[in-house]
Each structure stands twice: as structure tokens, then as C-alpha cells.
Amino acid sequence: MKDIIFFDRGIMKRKVERIWEIDLLRGIALILMIYFHVIYDMKEIYDYSVTYASGPNYYLGKVAGSLFIFVAGISSSITRSNIKRAVKLLALALVITAITHLYDANLGIKFGILHFLGISILTSTFMTRLKEYELVFLGSVVIAIATYTSGIKLNHDLLFFVGITTNNFISSDFYPLIPWYGVFLYGLAAGKYFYKSRKSIVIYHPKDNILTKAGRRTLVIYLIHQPAILVILELYTKIRAIL
Template sequence: MQKNRYLEIDFFRGIAIILMVISNFVTDLKYFLGYSENLLFWSIFALYVASIFIFISGVSFNISFSKKVVSNNLNYKHYFIRFLKLFAVSVLITIITSRFLTSGTIYFGIIHFLAISGLLGIIFYRFEKINLVFAIIFLSAGLLFRGMVLETPYLLSLGIMPTNFYTLDYFPIFPWFGIYLLGMGFSEKYYKNGVSKYSFEIFKNKIFSKVCYMGQHTLFIYIIHQPILVGFLILKYGIFSKIAL
């Protein structure tokens, strides 16, 4: 277990990545095998899981950034490197889904979103509790943009889609950065200056610590889980009709 981490954050991030793997597996079943049972439930489930994951990401960013500000050890290079790492992964996701899937290319999925959010978080950090207001603005704008259609793919990151646009993973800045800001606002209240008001010794429990460990390695789990899931479906069901070889 890594030091200087809040285990409760790692735990809930670990739960979130487990639920996300389940949600993405259902998406794979729908895409490759035409699974069509309880689609409303799974759609709501996917939104719920993504909201948790993004909220916790906002909390984590604010804690990390606050600690560096308070200790006068703020180095923007760290955040730029993190952006480049996530950006590289997101570009790879776009290339792979474009090359190997017959439809549903991921142009702005959750990794694309988190890469951009890490930079936007630096800008919005200074607004502290006012971020709750900005969160409402982003969420409201997301509802507004959802009904807009423009024949250009260059506004996808904002939530404005062209006609008949289809993708397997889509997390535009509007409204999702609003959820990220809610996480930052939550952190500002309960982890002021990056310091927790509470102590959760229960998360040192052997079982909980395993989930915490997963929460510390969510990017790695996210990268490898789809190749494993899709590989399983290929071995068991074929599914070559949806794969461009």
C-alpha cells in the first residue's frame, strides 16, 4: 500500500473501476452479440458508474493540487506529463477502435475527457467553492448541447454531435466536467488544503486493502480490461463480424 494516500479515496475509486469493467462488458455484449435485455437498467448503471468515477477523479485532483499549493511545491510539469500520458492512451484508443471495429470509433471517451480535465482543473482550482456554481453551468450547458446537431466532428469534445453519430464511449466536457467540478468542490469542503478531516482505519482491512490497491492502478486496469474482455468473447463466440481485420 502506498504511503500518503487517503485509503477511502482509493477504495471508492477501486469500486468504481470494478463497476466500470462490468458496465463495459455489458457494452461489449450489446455491441458484439446483440445483447438487448434490461438495456434501460444498464444505461442508467453506466451513467451512475461514470459519474462516480469522474466525481472521485475531481476529488483526487483537488487533494493532490491543494497539497502542492500549500507546501509551495507546485510543479506544473507533473500535470503536463500526466496530460501527455493520458492523451497518448486516448489517441491509441481512437486509433485501435477506428482500425479494428466496423463502427463505434471512440473519439472522445473517458480517457480523452480525463486528460483535458486535468488541465481544466488547474484553471478552475482558484475558484474554490464557486466551482459548485460552475458545475451547474457545465451540467446545464450539457443538457442544452445534447439537442444540438452540427455537421462537424470538431465540436465533439464540447458535446455537440453531427447527425447519426455513433460511438462506444463518449464523455464530452459539457456536461461531464460539471461532475468533475462537484468532486473538486467536495474536496474543498472535506479535504481542505488536501488534508482529510476524518480517519478511516477500516480501509486498512485486508479485504478493503485489495480494493484500495485496484484504486491506485485504475489506468492500468482500464487499459488492459477491454483487450481481455474482447479476447474472451473472440475465443468463446467468434464475434469476427464486428471486427475489421
């Protein structure tokens, strides 16, 4: 999460200190997101009788996205490598856009979570200069604007990155800047307020578990989880057809 520099007898030692609760929250968000993607693929690709557009699954998806983005905001407030992280995420996002459109042009990802995080983290270099209350205010404004823009429909999709699209716009993973950037700004504010020392605020740290371990490897797991889901669902569907 953050490179902490320690000094001991004049010798500079470099140590990576993890913030336990951030890994935990990121791991929870990742598991929820994977679950939601399983349901989405079952419905959209294999036509199983499940739903993701309403009910508990819909809200679990929203919780996963919100938590993921909020924690990304916290992390961005306490790391010095935001530009490097942002460029890496945007490069991976473009690769995912290309691959998903080759797989199914109708369901291709145009502005998913990685696109969103790449741009948001890139801006955090400047946004962290604001005070906590200013970030909360701006975040609230962004979310409030969404109540207006959500009803706007155009005859083109040039503004898809802020959530203004045609009725026919489809992106199987879609996190436009409005309203989600507001959640990211809330995370930045929380990070600046609670993690000024860039250390854990949890006194007692339980032992590592599957969630904290997953939280430390979020990007790798995110990149491989969708192909893994498709392989498993394909095998399950074929076995089910035989039986």
C-alpha cells in the first residue's frame, strides 16, 4: 500500500507496510464483484434463469462497486505512485476493451472499473491538495449531478464516460465518472482524515485470511477472474447438458 522509510543508526531501510483493514475491505469488495460477475455471465452469456438487474444481486453489485472505489480513493490518498498506477490501469483497461469487443462486440467493455480507476487515480495527484471537507463537498456535487444527467438521452454516445448515452448503449462493465467519481472523492477525504500517519487505525489485527490475502492481489485476481468464470460455466453447462 505504501512504502514507509525507516532509519536505523544512520542506515536507511525500505519496508513495505500494509494497512490491514484496507486489504480486508478490498478483499470483500473483490469477492462481491466476482459473485456479481458470475451471475451476470450466467444470465447474459448462458441464459440461466437468474437476475442481476434487480433484487439482492443488483444491490450486492452496487455495494461491491462502491466499496471498491471508496477504498481506491483511500489508497490514492496515502501513496506516492499514483501516476504510475494510473497509467498501468489505463493500459490494462484498453487491452480489456479490445479483448472483450473481440469476444462479443455487443457486450464489450467500454468504460469499466479499470478505466474509471485509471482516470480517477490520475486526478488524485491534484485532488489530494484539497481539504477533506472540500473533497466531500465536491463528491456530493458529483453524485447530485447524476440525478439530473441520468435522465438525459442523446442520439450519440460521445459522453458515455460521464454516463450520458443513448438508449442502445451497452458496456458489460460500466462505471462512468458521474456519479462514481463522487464515491472516489469520499474515499480520498477519508484517507486524508483517518490515515494522515499512513498507518493502520485498527489496534488489533487478526491473522491473515482469504480476504486480506485477496485484497493484496486485487489486480491479478481481477484480471483472471472473468476468463476463469467463463471456463467454469462452460464446463458446467456442457456437463449439465450431458446429464
